[in-house]
Amino acid sequence: MSNLQNDIIMETISDEIWGKVESGDTETWQEMTQIGIAKGLHCDDDMEEIVEIMIENAWENYPEG
Numbered sequence: 001m002s003n004l005q006n007d008i009i010m011e012t013i014s015d016e017i018w019g020k021v022e023s024g025d026t027e028t029w030q031e032m033t034q035i036g037i038a039k040g041l042h043c044d045d046d047m048e049e050i051v052e053i054m055i056e057n058a059w060e061n062y063p064e065g
Contacts, residue, residue, distance in 0.1 A: 009059075009062060010055070010059060013055055013058045013059060013062070014055050017051055017054050017055055017058065018051060021047070021051060028054075029043070031054060032047070032050050032051070032054070035050050035053050035054065036050055039053070
């Protein structure tokens, strides 16, 4: 994939996850809590860092091509 395609995919993943966070999606918040516990982070204080971890995880699991 080209860099432009990668950027578009990454932006789409980011928008999707942030949308779920902002809408209060229960599964997303549970995942945030689990990541927070595992990494020693707090969902309120470290939300951006936790969401970035979620985005990176989704990117790593994204099917290529």
